[in-house]
Amino acid sequence: MLQIRNLTYTIGERILLDHINLSLHPGQRLGLVGPNGTGKTTLLRILIGELQPNEGSIQKPRDYTIGYLPQETLAFNQGTLLGAVLESKAEIQKIELEMQDIQHQLSNGHENDSALLNRLGALQDRFALLGGYEAESEAKKILMGLGFKETDFFSPLNKFSGGWRMRAYLARILLVKPDLLLLDEPTNHLDIPSLEWIENFLRTFAGSMVIVSHDRFFLDRLAQQIAELNRGQLKVYAGNYHFFEQQRQKEQELLLKKWAEQQEEIERIQRFIDRFRYKATKAAQVQSRIKRLEKLQRIEPPDENKTIHFKIKASVTSFKDVLRIRNLFFRYPEQSAWLLRDINLDLYRGEKVALVGPNGVGKTTFTRLITGELQPLKGTIALGERVQPAYYAQHQVDALNLQHKIFDEVQAHAAPEFQGKVRDILGVFGFSGDAVEKKIGVLSGGEKARVSLAKILLSPANFLIMDEPTNHLDLQSKEALEYALKDYDGTLLLISHDRYFLDKLVKRVFELHNGTIRMYEGNYSDYLRLKEIRRSNEKLQEAGAKAKLQESGLKPAKKSKEQKRLEAQARQAISKQRNILQKEITLLEEQIEQMETQKAQLESELAKPETYKNQERAVQLKQNYSHLEEQIARAEERWEKANMELEALLQKLNEMIQS
Structure with a gap:
């Protein structure tokens, strides 16, 4: 068991963690949530010893092991895929090399060397005890569950993208089976089949687990408790994320009521003081009330991190038929087989549809064909009358003007009716006050993606095509986007690995499978x-x-x-x-x-x-x-x-x- 006692951590004068306490038992699965910047990742880095607290202690058994998946693993790029994962079993690899050396000696004239034979027997026992005979097959099983193919196992790790290297790093950690598993946004680089696999895998994990995630579906399916970190304080709730939301809402309502009652009492006492402060006959009563106010234990006002709701509206109403695709075929020049084949579908005004399927199956290619960035090799794609599409994808950040300020970049593309809402919507996506005056060029990749998203939402489009719009959003921003798209009167085609987000929005699902599209009525659960x-x-x-x-x-x-x-x-x-x-x-x-x-x-x-x-x-x-x-x-x-x-x-x- 790991115990955190009175842990405090500060950055300058800012108290990030304020005397927090937490116990983690074997098998416990804890979701760690809170607004961006409250110290969730900092707490994980303290647990692995990367940062040192100002006060407090972390108590754990001597041989206690911790596996940590950070949000970025830039240095993890050496060796082959399988070899890099197996490196996590360093002792097994060391024993295996020594056994190979002894076997080589035995086969070259030392077959009767009793010392070598005894050493080999001891090594074989230790190798078996550590799971050496199963390590490679287990590593391959985990890698395939995370979406890799057998042909990838001996490929150089540096040939994979950052997202796939992150999956490999996760496989490395899962293979070790540590006492405590720390996962910082583990779903960011996983497609839905891989998410479903890892959820099933983690349910059988015997150790403790702390999950930092903005994926509400993931937290609902895995977390047994939710710990909320806010204003330096850590509070643990029993149950999954859905239960946490309900409990927190009730607490906020009760706190608001008590705070309002106390404010009324303070105002009443202050009015008495102000009215009779200079009357000698009331001096004793005034002093009594002043002391009451001084001794009063003030209730902190309710946390104002509620989701800011905003609405978007199509500037022009399209005709009923929004998209018509007939006999579509496509493949890239280097491909021999069709990536997309004989696809036929219709999309109608006002529909909200999800496009799902594993990574690499062609979802982004399909959307680029719809927007005209790519041309079909066979078949036709036709947009309906008065349809005005807008496309959001990660590569859209390249279209931003790096010399523009955030506010100017978004306002320049906003529909006339949205000109007055630019600051409000930028605030939803994390750009408040003077932050809207920053130049695009100084922003991080995630911040640029949020600017691109704001541009799309404020555009005059009536057909939104969105490829992973929630990737760089915290929970509050996700909820705001969800609210806006739910009431959107245009047409929506949505690619997302956020299953909770899909469940709340879509009424039809297109599954891309083996180059063709299967259609399902209903939301993601349906x-x-x-x-x-x-x-x-x-x-x-x-x-x-x-x-x-x-x-x-x-x-x-x-x-x-x-x-x-x-x-x-x-x-x-x-x-x-x-x-x-x-x-x-x-x-x-x-x-x-x-x-x-x-x-x-x-x-x-x-x-x-x-x-x-x-x-x-x-x-x-x-x-x-x-x-x-x-x-x-x-x-x-x-x-x-x-x-x-x-x-x-x-x-x-x-x-x-x-x-």
Whole structure:
């Protein structure tokens, strides 16, 4: 167990950590959150001994090991991928080299040397105890889970990008299995399949864990407690991030109430003092109240780090058809196989759609084709009438004018109706007060990315194409962006590995898989559920095919154990898929009922003559009504299809039971 006692750390006169206390037990998974700049990374660096506290102590057992994943690992670039990861097992490598040397000596005339044989036996025992025989296979398993291929194992580490080297460094730490694992923004360089893998891996991790992350989905799935660091104080909440948010909101409301009550009391006492200060007959009472104010233990005002909400609006309303793609094929000159093949899709006004898939599958290429940065080799991409696209991606920072001040750069591209909101939105993204006067050229990469994001949001576009917009945002900025995009009346195509963000925003998911696009109705959680149905169906078909193959070589009267096993697998797959379909049908029915209620409310509004006195509102209501009709139609179509699938499954299950 590791214990932090009265830990204090200052930078100049600023107290970053103020007598904080914390105990970390084996198996404990702690999420560490707080606004940017409050000292989260500083605390991790103190725990590994990189920084020294001004006061306090850290107590841990003598052989206690700590693995630390920093946000940047610039020096980690030597050797091959697999070799660099295995270097974390330094003692194993040392023993292996000595064993190889002894074996070489034994095979060259020293086969009867008892000292060498005894030493080899001792080394082999130690090697086995340290897991030496499993280390390489375990390292390969971790690397593949993090998205590497077998062909990458012996490639030079310096040929990989910074994000992939960060994954390799994470693999190195996971292989060691330290007593305490410190992860500083571990999800920044991972795609969704890798995120899902590491979540499952970390759930089985036996040691303690401290996770600093802005990924709310990740924290919800892993953290057992949340520690909030703010104003130098550390407070621990039981439960995941979602529970923390609820508890903190209640505390803030209670604190606000107590603070307001105390402020009223202070004002009342001060009024008495001011009124009777110079009256001799009231001197004793005045002095009494002055002493009361001096002794009063003041309640700190509630933390003002609430999310600042802002709204964005499309300057021009596009026609219904926003994007139409037909028979799209694309590959780069150095590629022999198609990266994208035979893609067909339609995107309609007001839709919010996610584009998902592993890194390297072609998501960014697809968006660059839509924006015209790349041209398809076959097929067509057509934007609809009055569609004004705007594209946000990491490389967009290259378009910033390095000589411009932040405010001037953003205002120059803002739509007329947003000219007065430039400072507010820049404040949301971390540029407040005089910071907006900084020149672009002095900003960090992350700061430039936030400036580019502000430019896009304030532009007159009605079709936003956003590639990882949350990468450089803290939790408050993410929530502000989420709020703005949720109410956005234009069309949105979103690439993000932030699953919580996707869950709150999108109503349809495009999955890029093997060069083609699969479409799923609903948000990200719906996508996961529907994808599981697809997987079950594929397993069912595979099991059924195996059973038929086995059956073709057997007599009808007698089934082998293997055939019975395969048929049992098929029945299990059918039952699982049946349960999933039944849940989906119930959910669809609830969604359709809710949408029908909303439709009736809109019809009621549209039937009122006074609605048309405000033309802008009337147009918006009609658009909402049209969009809702489309959603209902899609949901009903999926409901009918799900019922047909369920009926077919039940029939299949009945046939298998009777056979």
